[in-house]
Amino acid sequence: MGKPTTATAAINAGATVSTSEERIGFLLVFLSALFWSFGGAIARFIDAGDSWTVVFWRSVWAAAFLLAFMLWRDGPRGTLALFRGMGFPGLAVALCFATASTSFVVALAYTTVANILLMQAGVPLIAALISWLLFRERVALPTWLAIAAVIAGVAIMVSESFTGDVSPVGDGLALLIAVVFSIATVITRRFAHVRMTPATCLGTVFAAFFAATQTVTFATSSSDMGFLFAFGALNLGLGLACFASGARVIPAAFAALLGTLETVLGPVWVWLIHSEVPSGRTVLGGSVVFLALLVHIGLELRRQSRPARPGVTGMPSPH
Template sequence: MTDTASSPSLVSSPAPQREERIGFLLVFLSALMWSFGGTIARFISVDDSWTVVFWRSVWAAAFLLCFMVWRDGWRGTLKLFRDMGLPGLAVGFCFATASTAFVVALAYTTVANILLMQAGVPLLAALFAWALFRERVTVSTWLAIAAVIAGVAIMVSESLDGAVSPIGDGLALLIAFMFSIATVITRRFSSVRMTPATCLGTILAAGFAASRASTFTVSAGDMGFLFAFGVVNLGLGLAFFATGARLIPAAIAALLGTFEPILGPIWVWLIHSEVPSGRTIIGGAVVVTALLVHIGLEFKRQTRPQRAGVTGVPSPN
């Protein structure tokens, strides 16, 4: 019989590793849903941005509410809203601000500028998580963040003409700031279910847009695309993100979110026949390579056995 006390034992934690991998998948799926935004928006002919924000938010709120009622029942859904507390209110406010600012910013600045600002989300999330909660950020994560920012900068460099819109670029920066804060809060308060918080965010966005919209009347065709814009792009994306971001570090969740600006041009190319430029392809390749390498390293780290006593797991005696 082996004396386990005399030699270091190898300890594995399959349950947390499984949760982390589920978190990876869900956050990636959220980025996938969000990446359809530009493609869907190209089909919408509504001129008033606030009308688009209103209907997009209404459909997203309806989807999220139906999803929670289907999953938890009416009583369970009401309990989720009551239990989310201040962290949930903060996350709801952040998502309401970010989703509204995204649609409005498109009227003032280029998509390139917005994407460049969003490339800073992983860095902001990592800094906030470290400064506020001392969440450790590995060297490989910092390197991946730097590579992502460089890759997105290459992607949008052809579209940066030097024209600065204070309103548009300010809104783009606000999107990055709010999204990074929501990511950190979701991770920090992982015991709180944040799906009701995202639903609250869409309700807040719809209410604010309703006070600003010039009209609520849209054609049947536009309403169909607004339904997809709200349910698939925003609602389903928020549901995936709120569930997955609580399972993985904030910096990694934000990194996975950068798949959105990479996949977005691909859908526009395939559906609207807009061929991406050479720099877009090169920059996208840099970002995807950095993300895949980093994810591979994380999976390798998870499957590597750890010695007892090193990770805080006591040795049997």
């Protein structure tokens, strides 16, 4: 986890593409969700006692992979142009991603993978709420109902913090991840020219530098380093590369639907591999959030399937 939300990078999809390109896009987004879903399971294999050590090496490997990917795809000049073209919006997205990816690793020491992933399922709807609060973007009634359901589901999940059953730090960090991802989504919608890959690469650099100031040691075992490589380069970096390449050629709602696979599969892998069972309130609250997202996506897919009325351009939905 600790990656951009599906809604964030999918906003720019809209150009006319061939059927074969669209199929490849579907496959790439599916693979990105699959790669990302293994994040929690990989993290549970790492024995490093200091979370900041994990943040540092994961960020270093992810940054190296993403930089190599951009150099291969765009060449040195193209890569430099992408970083220069980000501007303030790209910097803001990078800071959001650095915060989210760092919080994800630290939160794993305090709460379950299911609690983190299920809370993030509501990011697209939280982003709609933020857009309404800041920019007064129109929000349809079904979206308002879905937002209310997400708030209720999150409240159920974090209620365990008040009873002392789980650490409030874990739930607080999980909620912070959802909020900063939502902010990144809103920024990307408002500044559609921002390219996700360089912004995220910069975010991993920020996270690495900050972790370097907090960690007590950079030393890890060889087995841990292998898992850290997989956690950073493959889980985060390769997942992002697949998503950034695929999401731009398929409708945003379909990308969001495929992205929900991470929310479903992530807790399953941790349960099967590490026997980590989520609490009853996590399952209940997460189910409310997840169902609200699925209903919202279903309505969006239905809206996109309707033929456009004469004179109406294909502008993205305000919600």
